[in-house]
Structure formats: C-alpha cells, structure tokens
Amino acid sequence: MSMAGNLRKVTGLDRVGGLRKVARLARRRPRVDLSHPARSPLGSAVVNCVAYENGTRVPGGRDLVETVEQVSKADDGFVWLGLHEPTELEFAGIAELFDLHPLAVEDAVDAHQRPKLERYGETLFAVLKTVCYVDHTELTATSEVVNTGEIMVFVGHHFVITVRHGRHGSLGPLREELEADPQQLAKGPAAVLHAIADHVVDDYLNVTDSVQADIDQVETDVFAENGARADPGRIYQLKRELLELKRAVAPLSHPLMDLATRPIRVVDPEIQAYFRDVSDHLLRATEQIAAFDELLNSILQAHLAQVSVAQNEDMRKITAWAALIAVPTMVCGVYGMNFKRMPELHWRLGYPLTLxxxxxxxxxxxxxxxxxGWL
Incomplete structure (x- = not known):
C-alpha cells in the first residue's frame, strides 16, 4: 500500500489513540530536539519529527499526518522521525502509516539484533550496533570497557525512521550537522542513512583507540619487573569486552558493501560512493580489533610463561634452602642417637668441631x- 493510501487509512486511528497520540507529542514539541544529550528527558518514544524540503528544514507546527502529507506531495522532501525504545503499541500507528513490514517492526521494537540490511518492497531496513567506551580509573577483572546499543533505520523514498536503543548513540548532534549542510541533506533519506552509518563507524574507531590504551597498560604491567604477579583476570576481561566489540563491528561489513555496490532504489548512486568510504573505515576498525585480539593472546601467553618461570625459580630456592637445612639435620640426627660408642663422643673439642x-x-x-642462581 502506498503512503498516500495509508494517510487516508490512519485517520481512523484517532479513536484508538495510536497515531494521533504520536502526532500530539510531535506537535507539542515542534522545535525541541530531545535526541540531543543536553536536553534528553525521553519522556516518550518520540524524540523528534522533522520535515525537509530540498535539504532545508520545514518549520514545525503540524502533526505527523500533516507532515507526511506535505512531503509526499513534494519530490524533494522527506520526513525524519526519531524514536527511542518505543513499545509495540507506540510503534503500531507509525508502522501502519509508513507501511512497514511486520518482521522489521518486530526487530525494531525488540532490539538485540545482529547488524544487517534487509529490503521490504520499497523500504530499506538497516540495523547498526552502537558502541561507547566506558571510562574507568583502573582496569580490573570486572571492569566494563565497552557498552553497546542499537540503531534501526527505516529508509523509504520520502521518510527516514530511526529507532534507538540504549542510553548512548544520540543522533541529535548528527541531525544538527546535517542541517548545517543542506546540499548533502538534499540528496534524500539515503544521505541520512549514510550519515548515521558514518557516525556509528567513527565511534568504532574512537572506542578501539581507547581500548588500545587499556591494552598498552596491561602489556606494560605484564612485562614489568613483577609482571608474574599481575592479575590475569584483566587480560581475560579485555578479551571478553573485545569480543563484544567484534560482534558489533564485524557483521556490519556485508551490509555496507551491499549499500556501496549493489543497486538499491532508495539509495542514489551518488551516495554509494560515500558508503564505500564508510566501508573502508569499518575495515580499519575490524583490522584493529583482530590485531588487538592477537596481541592479547600474546600477552596472555607471555604472562603464563612468566608465571611458569617464577614458579621454577621458587622451587629452586625452596630446594636450595632444603639442602642447606638437611646438613645440620643429618649431623644432629646422627649424634642424637643413643649409642654408647660414638666418634669423638667424649672429646673435649667434639662439640665445637661438629658445629x-x-x-x-x-x-x-x-x-x-x-x-x-638458585638463591
């Protein structure tokens, strides 16, 4: 069903309060971008609803249905609707308005999806994993290093719907950057998808740089003078967090490659060149993560070797001291036996000679x- 047909259909949702509730929320805050971290109470699932024509933001004041009606009549306009962790009820009216596939809607509401790219008719559905580095004063065996979230993006000819899960990955600053570049924003919804993908991949690179600092610190501690006493739990924790980062980054390579090379109706060929650039950045992040994993394996093996060497040194020291103690123990044991005829038993200098x-x-x-070197 087309968007225009859905516009006529959803007018009956006033009675159930589905879409009109969303529309009232959008009309209540027409000029406030709640996705910005400095002003993000997230009182509802709707973060923002903005219309663009020829790359320029259309003044607010209309509800969601009126906004969609306006951009559907213009060839160079689209709606960007942002949501944060919507419920199934909150998303139902929007899904019907934009004719979104039920499977994609289910993925967008439930989250915990693998990065992917799917096409449902004229609509493109993309899932991207967001990551952020968790600051900590000292790395321990239980420190959280990487935190992940998700951004689902629905892209049509005249709309972009972003569904964000997690407390990080705000798109408010990104929206402001795009609005400052009308020429890029005029390329349509695909330009928004590229900007989101580029923003997410840049965060990957920032996180890998921060993780590298933790790995360098662990490496320094392991190869220090008392490196054998370093806590191996920190190495395992870094490997676990690196695995979580890898699960977010690696699966995105195929969707980006499809966006960069395969013909897709809602993606202008001019935008595909930008996706190739994002794919190159993703490849860099993937290679860094693989290198970190190999480096952590080497650090762990070096630490285990140091522990083994330290244990051998301790055993040699124990053996050496045991040999030293065995000499007086043997002599005193012999002279402690109750025999009448012992060598030098009644000699005046026998005691000092024995000592x-x-x-x-x-x-x-x-x-x-x-x-x-045993002692």
Missing part, C-alpha cells in the same frame, strides 16, 4: 647455590 663442620658445609652449599 664448625656443619657451618662449613652449609657455607660451601650456599656459595654453590648462589653462584648458580
């Missing part, structure tokens, strides 16, 4: 162990 022999033997053993 001298014990001390000499212990000194010789100590010098030998010290020279060989």
């Amino acid at each position: 001298g022999v014990i001390a000499t033997a212990c000194f010789v053993l100590y010098r030998g162990f010290k020279r060989n």
